[in-house]
Amino acid sequence: MTDNKKTGRKLPYEKRKALYGYGFISLWLVGTVFFFLIPLIKSLWYSFNEVSIGTQKMVTEWVGLGKYEYVLNVDEHYTEYLKDMLVETLWKTPLVLIFSLFIAVILNQKFKGRTLARAIFFLPVIIATGPVYKIINGDMSSTGNTGAAQFSTMFSTDLVGELLQFLGIYGLSDNMSSMISTIADNIFGIVWSSGIQILIFLAALQNIPPSAKEAAQVEGATAWEYFWKITFPYVSPFILANLIFTVIDSFTSPTNTVMKRILAMKEDWKFGEASAMAWIYFLIVLGAIGLITVTVNKLIYYEVD
Numbered sequence: 394m395t396d397n398k399k400t401g402r403k404l405p406y407e408k409r410k411a412l413y414g415y416g417f418i419s420l421w422l423v424g425t426v427f428f429f430l431i432p433l434i435k436s437l438w439y440s441f442n443e444v445s446i447g448t449q450k451m452v453t454e455w456v457g458l459g460k461y462e463y464v465l466n467v468d469e470h471y472t473e474y475l476k477d478m479l480v481e482t483l484w485k486t487p488l489v490l491i492f493s494l495f496i497a498v499i500l501n502q503k504f505k506g507r508t509l510a511r512a513i514f515f516l517p518v519i520i521a522t523g524p525v526y527k528i529i530n531g532d533m534s535s536t537g538n539t540g541a542a543q544f545s546t547m548f549s550t551d552l553v554g555e556l557l558q559f560l561g562i563y564g565l566s567d568n569m570s571s572m573i574s575t576i577a578d579n580i581f582g583i584v585w586s587s588g589i590q591i592l593i594f595l596a597a598l599q600n601i602p603p604s605a606k607e608a609a610q611v612e613g614a615t616a617w618e619y620f621w622k623i624t625f626p627y628v629s630p631f632i633l634a635n636l637i638f639t640v641i642d643s644f645t646s647p648t649n650t651v652m653k654r655i656l657a658m659k660e661d662w663k664f665g666e667a668s669a670m671a672w673i674y675f676l677i678v679l680g681a682i683g684l685i686t687v688t689v690n691k692l693i694y695y696e697v698d
Contacts, residue, residue, distance in 0.1 A: 439668040440668035442456060442460075464670050475673075500591070641678070644674075
């Protein structure tokens with residue numbers, strides 16, 4: 394009886410719970426190794442080699458940093474696209490965060506149709522595919538859908554220029570006019586890229602205790618004072634998360650010219666050049682995220698007294 398009890402004894406609850414956890418993530422671990430880590434290591438190896446297609450396998454010849462020198466000094470498009478992408482991310486990211494916080498504050502109020510309004514702003518996250526974005530944004534060249542051209546024209550007209558002429562605003566400098574036009578032309582892209590950020594800010598706003606608002610009302614605080622003294626400190630820890638997400642989303646957007654260049658090189662069977670471009674891009678993105686994290690951590694509130 395004693396031996397049977399020993400052999401039939403179950404594992405302790407903590408060990409069984411740990412095994413359940415490992416079993417739950419086992420498929421993810423296998424997929425990460427075979428579909429992420431191994432291709433990642435191979436791409437790093439290809440970036441230091443001249444890659445050619447053999448009869449049965451890829452043939453590599455070590456060239457050191459030659460591919461990186463080619464990408465940075467010889468390729469006529471990569472550095473230009475990279476510069477444009479960094480500039481676009483630099484001015485677009487603050488606009489996305491400001492717009493997201495503004496809309497989240499509005500959607501946190503009580504009004505009729507609030508659920509529908511929240512669904513509308515989150516809808517782009519559900520249908521945010523490359524072809525859909527290009528059709529609505531007026532880029533029909535790569536979709537092959539000419540029937541949607543009439544629908545897309547509403548987003549591609551020069552409404553800002555016409556508005557400035559209607560208001561009689563002339564004499565703006567070329568840089569100012571270009572900046573206004575660029576921002577206006579990307580309004581739809583800013584709205585389209587703000588769904589997740591709005592949801593995160595909305596979750597932060599709903600964590601503000603009612604007692605804080607009641608205390609502010611008793612003290613006679615204005616809406617402006619309530620925002621800066623109560624709302625902003627509560628949502629500030631989420632600014633970093635939204636900032637990192639926005640930067641990554643911008644670097645991987647459907648209109649990313651750098652990614653298009655990398656894929657074009659891969660389709661031309663230039664795996665060494667494409668891998669070098671991808672790794673340079675990855676290191677720049679990683680450095681930008683690290684710099685943002687260090688800088689923003691010093692500026693936001695993590696505790697509210």
